[in-house]
Amino acid sequence: MPGSVCRRPVFILDEVLIRFISQHEWMVMGMKKTKLALILLFLFLCAGSAFGQPKAPSDEFVRGDVLVVLEAPGGASEVENQANQIAEATSSRVIRTYSAIAAATGKNIVQLKADGKSAEELLAEVRQIPGVLGATPNYIFKVLRTPNDPEFSSSWGMESINAPGAWEISTGSEEVYVALLDTGIQYDHEDLAANMGRDKDGNFGRNLVSMANAANPMDDNGHGTHLAGIIGAAGDNGLGAAGINWTVRLLAVKVLDGNGAASVGHIIAGLDYVMEQKSKGLNIRVANMAFGGWTPPVSDVATDPLTIACKSLSDAGILLVAAAGNEGQNIASAGGGYKGNTIYPAAFAFPEMVTVAAITQNGALTKFSNFGSSVDIAAPGYEVKSTALGGTYGSLNGTSVASAHVAGAAAL
The missing domain is CATH 3.40.50.200 (Peptidase S8/S53 domain)
Structure with missing residues (x-):
């Protein structure tokens, strides 16, 4: 060494x-x-x-939580409406949206949570929805x-x-x-x-x-x-x-x-x-x-x-x-x-x-x-x-x- x-x-x-x-x-x-x-x-x-x-690394994530990326050409004005639509489609609820980032990038990031589903199950559902660009677990950092x-x-x-x-x-x-x-x-x-x-x-x-x-x-x-x-x-x-x-x-x-x-x-x-x-x-x-x-x-x-x-x-x-x-x-x-x-x-x-x-x-x-x-x-x-x-x-x-x-x- x-x-x-x-x-x-x-x-x-x-x-x-x-x-x-x-x-x-x-x-x-x-x-x-x-x-x-x-x-x-x-x-x-x-x-x-x-x-x-x-x-050993920690690859923990929040149970039942996912982060979803949607195209938001209208910027911050579309954030809440898009978030609510995808939550309704997946029987989940909106935890957070990020309007300043949406305004700057044209992409809407939404944090969703489904109490009765695992993160993997919720990810599988949101990835099937038209307009979803990407989705990840809500990883825990330290x-x-x-x-x-x-x-x-x-x-x-x-x-x-x-x-x-x-x-x-x-x-x-x-x-x-x-x-x-x-x-x-x-x-x-x-x-x-x-x-x-x-x-x-x-x-x-x-x-x-x-x-x-x-x-x-x-x-x-x-x-x-x-x-x-x-x-x-x-x-x-x-x-x-x-x-x-x-x-x-x-x-x-x-x-x-x-x-x-x-x-x-x-x-x-x-x-x-x-x-x-x-x-x-x-x-x-x-x-x-x-x-x-x-x-x-x-x-x-x-x-x-x-x-x-x-x-x-x-x-x-x-x-x-x-x-x-x-x-x-x-x-x-x-x-x-x-x-x-x-x-x-x-x-x-x-x-x-x-x-x-x-x-x-x-x-x-x-x-x-x-x-x-x-x-x-x-x-x-x-x-x-x-x-x-x-x-x-x-x-x-x-x-x-x-x-x-x-x-x-x-x-x-």
Whole structure:
């Protein structure tokens, strides 16, 4: 088994490629064309590689739930009528529709539930209906972090990406919004409150997990709060830590519950909310997605619900930052219990999207980080200190932590 090797990246700005020089040719990562290139040239120094031990993947989905894609040339005006028609035809009920995505793409995504049927039975029925472009189970995704070991806590991430050097040029802007699709944010944390943004409805974001509590995206897990601190803990305020952006506007989009789990339906609802706010004029530049789920590969990107939703944000000019995942797998050709499956959203490839692996303090890829051609860049993801629930501070591991560094750099 090859050891970890520190690699010095060579940046070619004309083609925006990253080439890692090493005797091991099995690990090569390329970076898609994106406005992030100049910032990454300045910040990121080194990435490496190592194998991890596979674990059994979770391909769970919500019982009796499906996501259906319909052609909607009339945009948002047709959403409810189409949804009700297909629900009636399948003896199911409409759980959600996504009007902002329909308006942007001309495709209507509908979440249906049939209490007396399995997801497989409902899928078989909807796929027979004329006008249905595609349908999938409502898969369950989870946050991408690894167990925390507080013995080795450190705050090395900022120095590793040369954030102090970047701060000589810019410390952020209150005009820039970063949407965190996560477990929410503790918006009253002493180091986050000053950088919390408000949406066009006057809220700190949206809670898509609880419709009854939609205006309150408070974190009940801690994952989102930790990432929020990396991206934008207030700087130069004499408190706790400083984020990559001393000044920024954080938008809490709670799609994951207190256990760190979400259905794809919840995630699409979060993306729909971001698209809605963007269309209303909110200056959302970056959306961080530090979750993932191993599912069968998408066979048709034009009819897959999550693909359509993510691409709608990319097409709107919002940079999507996705965590690569923590299974130690080559995303393009996973082995063991993952064979035949792919992790999303990390495996998506859109012009305005970056997939992030995790490195240790010495620049080597962590043993848990996924890798391969789907990965664009690596960032600090091991024992990184940041804001925590209860107004405290703590450390976490994972590619989710790494993705927050890149999201923060993109917003700076």
